[in-house]
Amino acid sequence: MTDAFEERITLETKDLSKRFDQKTIFNKLNLKIRYGKSIGIMGPSGTGKSVLLKCILGLMDYDGEILYKGKVLVKRNRKKVFDSFGMLFQGGALFDSLTIWQNIAFKLLNNEKKISKKDALKTVIGLLHSVGLNENVCNLMPEELSGGMQKRVALARAIADKPSLLFFDEPTTGLDPSTSFSINQLISSIVKKEGITSLVISHDPESIRKICDEVIFIENGSIGWQGSVSEMEKSNHKLLEDYLSPKKIT
Amino acid sequence: MNWNKKENLFFTLLSSIGTNVLLLAAQAGDLILFILRALVRSTLSPFFIKEHLRQIVVIGWASLPVVGLTAFFTGGALALQIYSGGSRLNAESAVPSIVAIGFLRELGPVLCGLMVAGRVSAAIAAELATMKVTEQLDALITLGTDPMKYLVAPRIIITTLFLPLLTAIGNVIGIYGGYLISTERLGFNPHLYLESTFKYIETGDIISSLTKAAVFGLIISSMGCFFGFKASKGALGVGKATTNAVVSASILILASNYMLTEVMFKQ
Numbered sequence A: 001m002t003d004a005f006e007e008r009i010t011l012e013t014k015d016l017s018k019r020f021d022q023k024t025i026f027n028k029l030n031l032k033i034r035y036g037k038s039i040g041i042m043g044p045s046g047t048g049k050s051v052l053l054k055c056i057l058g059l060m061d062y063d064g065e066i067l068y069k070g071k072v073l074v075k076r077n078r079k080k081v082f083d084s085f086g087m088l089f090q091g092g093a094l095f096d097s098l099t100i101w102q103n104i105a106f107k108l109l110n111n112e113k114k115i116s117k118k119d120a121l122k123t124v125i126g127l128l129h130s131v132g133l134n135e136n137v138c139n140l141m142p143e144e145l146s147g148g149m150q151k152r153v154a155l156a157r158a159i160a161d162k163p164s165l166l167f168f169d170e171p172t173t174g175l176d177p178s179t180s181f182s183i184n185q186l187i188s189s190i191v192k193k194e195g196i197t198s199l200v201i202s203h204d205p206e207s208i209r210k211i212c213d214e215v216i217f218i219e220n221g222s223i224g225w226q227g228s229v230s231e232m233e234k235s236n237h238k239l240l241e242d243y244l245s246p247k248k249i250t
Numbered sequence B: 001m002n003w004n005k006k007e008n009l010f011f012t013l014l015s016s017i018g019t020n021v022l023l024l025a026a027q028a029g030d031l032i033l034f035i036l037r038a039l040v041r042s043t044l045s046p047f048f049i050k051e052h053l054r055q056i057v058v059i060g061w062a063s064l065p066v067v068g069l070t071a072f073f074t075g076g077a078l079a080l081q082i083y084s085g086g087s088r089l090n091a092e093s094a095v096p097s098i099v100a101i102g103f104l105r106e107l108g109p110v111l112c113g114l115m116v117a118g119r120v121s122a123a124i125a126a127e128l129a130t131m132k133v134t135e136q137l138d139a140l141i142t143l144g145t146d147p148m149k150y151l152v153a154p155r156i157i158i159t160t161l162f163l164p165l166l167t168a169i170g171n172v173i174g175i176y177g178g179y180l181i182s183t184e185r186l187g188f189n190p191h192l193y194l195e196s197t198f199k200y201i202e203t204g205d206i207i208s209s210l211t212k213a214a215v216f217g218l219i220i221s222s223m224g225c226f227f228g229f230k231a232s233k234g235a236l237g238v239g240k241a242t243t244n245a246v247v248s249a250s251i252l253i254l255a256s257n258y259m260l261t262e263v264m265f266k267q
Helices: A049-056 A075-082 A100-104 A106-110 A117-130 A147-159 A177-194 A205-211 A229-234 A238-244 B002-042 B049-088 B092-133 B136-142 B147-184 B190-200 B203-229 B234-264
Strands: A009-020 A023-034 A038-042 A063-068 A085-088 A165-169 A197-201 A214-219 A222-228
Touching (some): A038 A205, A100 A106, A100 A117, A147 A177, A177 A205, A229 A238, B002 B147, B147 B203
Parallel strands (some): A038 A197, A038 A214
8 A cells, every 4th residue: 555545634623513502522633534544532531532433424513624535524515424334332323123134234224235135144244143143143232232242233233334434433332341352352353354444432442542552632622642552652741641541539 | 670580481482382392393303204214115115014903903803892882882972962952942853963973074984093092103103212212123123124014004004094084983983882782771663763774874984983993093003103202211201102103193193173164074
């Protein structure tokens, strides 16, 4: 890959701002996500990490601009853009009225380039294997699976249509340490193997270390620190340092 | 001093009334836009046929026992009441026609509407509100599917189309309930009862019944979907959405019933 290819910007925000009534969540945020890279967004609770993600996905109004492959995202072109997006929600957000296989195949069966049910089922089985599950879960309902399994299914759904940009909102929230470890491992291997550009919102430094190439630390509604994962460990940024190794309260 | 206090209280009261009226107007506007958006999008492809079929079972088929039982017992009670009142005026023979006309024009659609409002409006609001608080609505959008088309349109279309059908079945069962009580308990001649029932029924009564039912169907589903979509976070939000949906659907059914009756009223 050439340097120019590596430097290509997939997603960019220009002066992105979000306010709730009088409260400013973030102000004039400028982010650049380069092609094939995984960017982690970290920060204390209430800094607007999830709000940022919802703005990027067009689920919330915002001020400023969001560009995908150089084109400004507006309501009209968002639906088309969603075809190349994948999203893993904090709680999985699996549709509880659909079976596991229907959940994973949802986009394949309902978007414009619809495929046959038979092909969709074949794809679903492949996806289940790639996230460490087997086809026995196909006809189960989401509530019949454990939290970790639901996350795996949600991940399979997110990558079903081969997205070029993946978003992760707190991928390990609510999971025990060993399941968190395996989910981080799984996301990292999928993202790296497929070369998918990704944006990870997380509280968990372990997720960031495992999945991401670069880190952005949000502080008081703006970028407090930005650098690579290896630089993050050596950073002198006080708040980031405290965040990564919190001191015990005595 | 005292006068100032009274004046303040008066202005506080006035401002609170004003705020609530404005809020109500804004919500009514929101609701109308919501329904229009759903109806317009329901005409555009893709049509999600499976989701429509699922709603036929959930909304139409599953409401049948509730509607049938309510109509049957109400038909029986109506026959007894009309007989009791009619006997004071020596008008017992009016029981069959009044049961039939009363059921067709008024009780059938209103009872069916209220029963379905309690069942369907609550279920729709709870389902959509839960989907909202668990980010399933957001997930639908990120999967490139419009929730208005996938969730709202099928519910509104099926409820609006199937409530007249449920009401028609309810009317038949209600009239049969009146017939059964009148012939078994009040000693009416079965043949004469049926003859008297059909003699006074007009096409206008049936049209009035089905029109009301269709309007109630639109109200029931719109309220469920609207409050489900507007639910705020958490279990409290889901509960509030469900209550608001049922209460407002019931009130709107009764209010629109009066208005429709006024429009279709014949002397």
